[in-house]
Amino acid sequence: MDEIRFTREEVTGVGDPAAAGTDAEGDPAVPPPTGGSQAAGESPAHAARRAAEGDGGRPELAVLGAFAGAFVAAKILGRLTGGRG
Numbered sequence: 001m002d003e004i005r006f007t008r009e010e011v012t013g014v015g016d017p018a019a020a021g022t023d024a025e026g027d028p029a030v031p032p033p034t035g036g037s038q039a040a041g042e043s044p045a046h047a048a049r050r051a052a053e054g055d056g057g058r059p060e061l062a063v064l065g066a067f068a069g070a071f072v073a074a075k076i077l078g079r080l081t082g083g084r085g
Contacts, residue, residue, distance in 0.1 A: 077083075
């Protein structure tokens with residue numbers, strides 16, 4: 001895999017509106033973030049724990065759905081390309 005490398009100017013310009021080419025107030029066409037599901041000051045680790053606790057506990061249904069979807073997609077693709085099966 002290729003590595004992504006940044007110059008010192010790019011690293012120090014993170015969060016700097018002048019470096020991003022925007023004004024200090026931000027773009028008026030883009031609304032400010034509302035906070036969403038992550039509370040202000042919440043760490044990413046705490047958010048991940050909270051998300052894991054809210055899991056329905058039935059991951060096998062998602063796995064079965066993925067397999068069924070892949071099977072149907074393979075059948076459709078086989079018919080479109082003229083394959084046997």
